[in-house]
Amino acid sequence: MKNFIKAITVFYTPKTYPRTIVYMLQTTDYQPAAYLKWFWRTQNFNKVIVRRTLNETKAAKQLLIGLYIGITLQLLLGLLYIFLWHWHNLAGGLVFGVAVIISYPIIWAHLITVPLVGARILIVHPKEKAKILASGRIFKKHKAIKIAIAGSYGKTSMKELLLAVLSEGKNVAATPANMNVASSHAIFAESLSGKEDILLIEYGEGGPGDVKRFAQTTHPTHGIITGLAPAHLDHYKSVEAAGEDIFSLAQYLKNKNIYVNSESPSTETFIQPEFNLYNQKGALGWVVRDIKINLKGTSFSLKKANKEIAVKSTLLGRHQVGPIALSVTLAEHFGMSSEQIIAGVASAKSFEHRMQAYQLSGGWVIDDTYNGNIEGVRAGTQLLIDLSAKRKIYVTPGLVDQGKENEGVHLEMGRLIAGSKPDLVVLMKNSVTDFIVKGLKFGGYKGTTRIEENPLQFYNNLGDFIASGDIVLMQNDWPDNYA
Amino acid sequence: METVAVIFGGRSAEHDVSIITALSAIIKPLELSKKYRVEAIYITKDGAWYWDEKLKDLDLYKSGKIKDFTRKNQPVSLKFEGGLTLVKSGRQGLRKSSRKIDVVFPAMHGTYGEDGALMGLLDMATVAYVGCDLASSTIAMDKILSKEIAIANQIPVTKFVKATRDEINQDIETVIKRVNANLSYPVFVKPTHLGSSIGISRAANETALTNGLEVAAHYDDAVLIEEEVPNLVEVTLPIIGNDDLTPALLEQPLTKPEDFFDFDTKYLRGGKKGKGQGGAKGSQGYSKIPAELPKDLYKKALELGLRTYRTVGCQGIARVDMLIDTKSTAVYFNEINPLPGSLYAHNWHAAGISSVELVERLVTLAKDRFNAQQKLATTFDTNFLQQF
Numbered sequence: 001m002k003n004f005i006k007a008i009t010v011f012y013t014p015k016t017y018p019r020t021i022v023y024m025l026q027t028t029d030y031q032p033a034a035y036l037k038w039f040w041r042t043q044n045f046n047k048v049i050v051r052r053t054l055n056e057t058k059a060a061k062q063l064l065i066g067l068y069i070g071i072t073l074q075l076l077l078g079l080l081y082i083f084l085w086h087w088h089n090l091a092g093g094l095v096f097g098v099a100v101i102i103s104y105p106i107i108w109a110h111l112i113t114v115p116l117v118g119a120r121i122l123i124v125h126p127k128e129k130a131k132i133l134a135s136g137r138i139f140k141k142h143k144a145i146k147i148a149i150a151g152s153y154g155k156t157s158m159k160e161l162l163l164a165v166l167s168e169g170k171n172v173a174a175t176p177a178n179m180n181v182a183s184s185h186a187i188f189a190e191s192l193s194g195k196e197d198i199l200l201i202e203y204g205e206g207g208p209g210d211v212k213r214f215a216q217t218t219h220p221t222h223g224i225i226t227g228l229a230p231a232h233l234d235h236y237k238s239v240e241a242a243g244e245d246i247f248s249l250a251q252y253l254k255n256k257n258i259y260v261n262s263e264s265p266s267t268e269t270f271i272q273p274e275f276n277l278y279n280q281k282g283a284l285g286w287v288v289r290d291i292k293i294n295l296k297g298t299s300f301s302l303k304k305a306n307k308e309i310a311v312k313s314t315l316l317g318r319h320q321v322g323p324i325a326l327s328v329t330l331a332e333h334f335g336m337s338s339e340q341i342i343a344g345v346a347s348a349k350s351f352e353h354r355m356q357a358y359q360l361s362g363g364w365v366i367d368d369t370y371n372g373n374i375e376g377v378r379a380g381t382q383l384l385i386d387l388s389a390k391r392k393i394y395v396t397p398g399l400v401d402q403g404k405e406n407e408g409v410h411l412e413m414g415r416l417i418a419g420s421k422p423d424l425v426v427l428m429k430n431s432v433t434d435f436i437v438k439g440l441k442f443g444g445y446k447g448t449t450r451i452e453e454n455p456l457q458f459y460n461n462l463g464d465f466i467a468s469g470d471i472v473l474m475q476n477d478w479p480d481n482y483a
Numbered sequence: 484m485e486t487v488a489v490i491f492g493g494r495s496a497e498h499d500v501s502i503i504t505a506l507s508a509i510i511k512p513l514e515l516s517k518k519y520r521v522e523a524i525y526i527t528k529d530g531a532w533y534w535d536e537k538l539k540d541l542d543l544y545k546s547g548k549i550k551d552f553t554r555k556n557q558p559v560s561l562k563f564e565g566g567l568t569l570v571k572s573g574r575q576g577l578r579k580s581s582r583k584i585d586v587v588f589p590a591m592h593g594t595y596g597e598d599g600a601l602m603g604l605l606d607m608a609t610v611a612y613v614g615c616d617l618a619s620s621t622i623a624m625d626k627i628l629s630k631e632i633a634i635a636n637q638i639p640v641t642k643f644v645k646a647t648r649d650e651i652n653q654d655i656e657t658v659i660k661r662v663n664a665n666l667s668y669p670v671f672v673k674p675t676h677l678g679s680s681i682g683i684s685r686a687a688n689e690t691a692l693t694n695g696l697e698v699a700a701h702y703d704d705a706v707l708i709e710e711e712v713p714n715l716v717e718v719t720l721p722i723i724g725n726d727d728l729t730p731a732l733l734e735q736p737l738t739k740p741e742d743f744f745d746f747d748t749k750y751l752r753g754g755k756k757g758k759g760q761g762g763a764k765g766s767q768g769y770s771k772i773p774a775e776l777p778k779d780l781y782k783k784a785l786e787l788g789l790r791t792y793r794t795v796g797c798q799g800i801a802r803v804d805m806l807i808d809t810k811s812t813a814v815y816f817n818e819i820n821p822l823p824g825s826l827y828a829h830n831w832h833a834a835g836i837s838s839v840e841l842v843e844r845l846v847t848l849a850k851d852r853f854n855a856q857q858k859l860a861t862t863f864d865t866n867f868l869q870q871f
Contacts, residue, residue: 362832390835457515464512464838467831 010045011105018067020045021109023054025063025116032113039109050456066115067108074104128183135182135189136217144173144196145334146219150203150211150246151226151261152239153373155180158226158323159202160351161315165327165344169336170197180204185218198334203249207235211245215252222257223249224326227264229373230405237403243270250275259283259330263322264375280321284329291321293386295357295364295471302328309338311345316355316366318386319379324348353477355383362468364389369477372399377413380475381420390469394420397428397455397478398436407435414439422473424448428455430478485585487519487846488534488569490601492526495593496681496702499544500824505590506541508825512838513588519846522569522582527553530595534559534569534582567610586849587612588842589822593677597822598624611853613845614799615821622795623819626675626707629795633816636794638787641806641815642666643709645675651700658696659689662708669711672696674703685711714810717817718774720788721802721827723844725852728789731827731834733781735774772833780807784814791816799848802827 010016024042028034042048054060078101085093139146147162149155156178163174173196175188180202188201203214215223228243236242247270250258255274260267262277271277282288286302286309298320301310309332313324324345331341350356353370368380377399384392394417402409414436417425425440427433429451440449452458455478458465466472491505492498505523513521523538527549533556543549562568567584587605589612591597599620605612615623622629630640644665646658662670672695674682682702684695692708699706721731774781788803795801802823806815826845828838836844 361837362835363837461511461515464515467835467837467840468833469835470837 006046007044014068014071017045017105018064018071018108019054020048021067021112022060022063023049025112026055026057026060030059030116032116035113036110063112067112070108070111071104074107075101078104128186131186131190132182132217135186136219138189138192139185139199139218142192142194142196142199144199145221146199146201147222147224148201148203148215148218148220148249149224149226150205150214150249151224151264152205152229152231152242152246153371153375154226154261154323155202155204156351157315157354158224158326159200161323161327161348162200162330164348165331165341166198166200166334166336168340168344168347169331170334171195172198172200174200175202178202178204181206181210182214182217185214205242205245208241208245212248212252215249220249220253223253223259225249225258225260225267226323227261227375228266228270229264229375230399230402230409231373239266239405240269243267246270259326261322263319278322278326278329280318280325282329283322283325284333286325286329286332288321288325291318293318293383295387298324300324307338309341311342313345313348315348315350316357317379317383319382320355355380360472361463361466363466363470363472365462365466365472365474368473368475371475372401372477374399374409374412374416377416377475380473381416384420384422384471384473387471389471391424391471392420392422393424393426393466393470393472394422395426395428395458395472395474396436396476397430398432399476400478402432406432410435411439411442414441414445415443418443418445421445422447424450426450426452426458428458428478429453484518484520485846486522486582487513487586487588488522488524488567488582488584489513489588489590490524490526490596491590492528493591493593493596493601494526494528494530495591495596496677497592497597498528501590501592501596502541502544504592504822504825506539508828508838509588509590509842510539512842513846516839516843518843519586522584524559524569525549526591526596531558532561534571561608563608565609567605567608584610586610586846586853588846588849589614592822592824593624593681597820598676611849613849615797615801616852619796619798619801620821623797623801623821624676625705626673626818627705629819630707630816632795633791636790638791638794638816639813641709641712641817643707646696646706646708648700648704648706651696651706655693655696658708659692662692663689666708666710668692670708671711672699673707673709674699675705675707676703712806712808712813712815714808716774716776716807716809717804718776718784718807719802719804719827720785721800721823721830722788722792722797723800723841723848725798725848728792729836730785730789731830731836732773733776733784733788734827734830735771735776737770772830776807776809780809780812780814783812787814787816791819795819797821798852799845800826 024038025035028038078097081090081093081097081100084090085097149159159174163172166172173192175184181204185201201218201220203211205211225246228239228246230239231242243266250272255272259276259278260271261279263279276284280288280291282302286304289301289303291300297312297314297316299312300321301308302325309328311324311328313320328341328345331344353367356367358365368376371380384394398410399413410432418440424447427436427449433451437449462472489505489509491501493501495501510521510523513519522534525533525538531553533553535556537543537552543552557572560570562570567587568581569584570579570581572579587610589596589601591601595601597620599617602612602617602620606617622632627645630643633640642665644662650658669685669687670692672684672686672692682699684698686692686695696706716735718733718735720733723729784805784807787805791803792801797819802820804817806817826841828841831841
């Protein structure tokens with residue numbers, strides 16, 4: 001009862017409620033559909049703002065002011081009806097006035113999306129459309145080798161790796177960070193000088209037809225498919241549907257100059273004989289040998305006929321071998337020297353929250369919280385197997401966006417974790433925790449499982465839980481809008 | 484769920500250090516373990532005891548709001564009835580709350596806490612508590628007494644002279660003559676009972692010695708003057724255990740003889756004195772862990788540390804400081820600290836024991852000792868009274 005009253009009270013707390021609404025909008029990138037989905041799923045608005053606070057940007061401030069004005073007007077309207085009922089006997093004035101007053105949280109939670117939708121339809125979309133059309137002309141005219149990088153996971157890492165390696169000998173430009181949709185491609189096209197040798201363009205698929213449209217605009221000459229896994233299943237509905245879209249890149253290129261990560265099991269049904277496959281055994285006819293993995297990174301050599309290139313990378317994990325092998329062999333194919341390639345591989349740095357290792361309280365923490373798919377879990381748990389430690393700890397909240405495959409994916413996740421034999425598994429309590437626990441059981445896990453109600457408290461105090469000799473692998477993130 | 488009461492603050496020059504030890508190194512990991520209900524008991528500088536959830540917040544002390552808190556709240560009462568129970572009145576004195584304590588975790592540094600005074604109280608209350616008992620705390624916190632016990636047990640110590648505050652105040656010349664007759668300069672002057680290096684100075688001549696004696700006598704009623712060890716490497720060894728001992732790693736403070744290990748270096752500058760480097764927080768980062776010593780010398784110091792811990796009768800946790808002449812490879816016992824600041828968690832981390840594991844082990848050790856003590860007979864029936 002106390003909690004119910006608390007949950008209701010938040011609706012009518014002027015300081016908290018409008019900020020909560022704007023926070024939800026900001027967290028969902030001002031996407032009305034995602035925001036409304038979250039709004040209607042939320043049972044306790046006291047527990048919405050947990051992981052971060054509202055970033056008071058200009059847009060956020062404008063929305064807050066708009067909300068305050070709107071709510072104030074609605075409250076005044078309600079009071080006016082009550083006033084008219086009291087002093088002028090307006091029939092139904094009391095009931096209607098009270099209804100107007102108590103309904104303001106629901107009314108304004110929805111009305112706030114109207115300016116967003118309006119601005120998107122009237123201003124943003126037409127502008128973006130024009131820019132995308134213009135970028136298509138720029139890409140078509142550009143003489144560079146244009147490498148499109150698509151896949152359910154590992155795209156940004158592949159692109160950054162290629163950028164590091166190829167930049168040692170070529171003039172390379174790449175789409176920045178994980179800016180990978182059509183509007184980002186358009187901004188990227190505007191920034192090009194026209195003198196680049198190679199363009200690296202990341203394709204961030206979000207729904208059916210995206211990859212095909214990106215290819216038609218960016219006119220790639222080469223395509224890399226980094227893997228296929230359940231992701232964005234709220235739009236694609238199935239992995240097969242996502243695969244159809246991602247492999248439309250190969251259709252665009254008529255199956256020529258296509259490089260596919262064959263370590264991703266779901267790609268198997270889409271692979272054509274003309275495709276070039278890469279994996280930890282090699283790429284483009286080069287054979288990988290002597291793989292060594294530790295907390296400092298990954299090293300191995302590549303051999304083809306009489307030629308051998310030994311590379312050392314700070315990137316962590318066996319799953320990096322395939323992408324590094326492809327980068328090395330593509331660089332060699334594009335005419336770079338062994339020295340340039342070796343220096344390029346050595347200069348590649350892991351991206352933030354992607355298998356980033358750092359020391360804490362004498363132990364090692366591997367931050368892979370950016371990961372969000374089962375293949376990443378496979379790679380992470382394999383890394384845990386490959387590394388030796390006095391105590392191994394695996395920390396995860398589970399995966400978001402798994403659609404209908406939610407239960408199956410998390411059972412598999414539990415099995416994979418069990419297989420890596422950590423001494424301690426820490427699960428952040430949420431809707432998928434029980435599936436992971438069940439998966440751990442199926443996988444015969446014999447270690448300790450700890451379920452954390454307060455993930456932030458655990459993350460912030462991780463240093464108190466670990467010591468020298470410990471390796472902690474933290475995978476996946478669970479933003480507030482999935483809580 | 485067991486209830487652990489953490490007692491901190493107190494009538495001591497190390498009052499503030501105690502707050503940090505309690506809040507960051509003990510209460511936080513105890514709560515993170517989710518195995519205990521943790522109660523915070525704060526003792527003010529004038530000796531009043533308070534018990535409240537709010538006392539777990541460092542900002543209360545940093546902001547000075549603790550004064551408002553103590554003005555507005557009633558001190559806690561202690562009930563010794565089948566153990567220790569905390570009893571607190573509400574603001575209007577109407578609602579009383581009480582809590583039975585299973586284990587006490589003393590987080591007191593210096594006088595009226597680490598020196599055995601608190602342990603005596605807890606023994607009287609018949610409650611389990613973490614760390615050294617009354618006798619070992621008393622010995623450990625008396626630098627002169629601990630050296631004399633070490634000598635009696637063939638544990639090497641540096642040459643020293645002792646002086647009382649009265650001697651220093653009334654006839655400092657005699658004290659200086661005694662030092663000149665028995666020791667060579669430079670010497671260290673130390674208050675006998677204080678920890679955290681408070682009041683310690685290094686004297687290279689009579690003038691500095693005079694100043695050092697006056698400073699030390701300001702803090703304590705007994706003063707230790709000891710010879711500096713040549714070719715010095717200072718090491719410290721945290722140890723936990725009752726009968727089976729677990730040493731952490733030998734730690735080597737990165738200080739030169741002229742900027743020895745004082746309070747500022749340890750707690751305020753976050754690193755090597757005068758440079759403020761080497762670590763971001765408190766005592767972390769001003770030392771090498773493990774100490775860089777030849778294997779044999781490392782082993783010798785480790786064994787001496789463990790032997791000293793046993794000799795003094797320490798239990799639970801303590802830290803043994805030693806001085807090494809690297810040329811002669813002589814290792815001297817310097818002093819023993821029954822409650823290392825912040826439990827020396829940074830060293831335990833390096834040794835493979837996390838903060839959470841450390842406090843859990845210490846609570847278990849406290850219960851083990853208490854249970855063993857409860858089996859001892861402390862009374863027996865006689866007809867003594869009938870004879871009168």
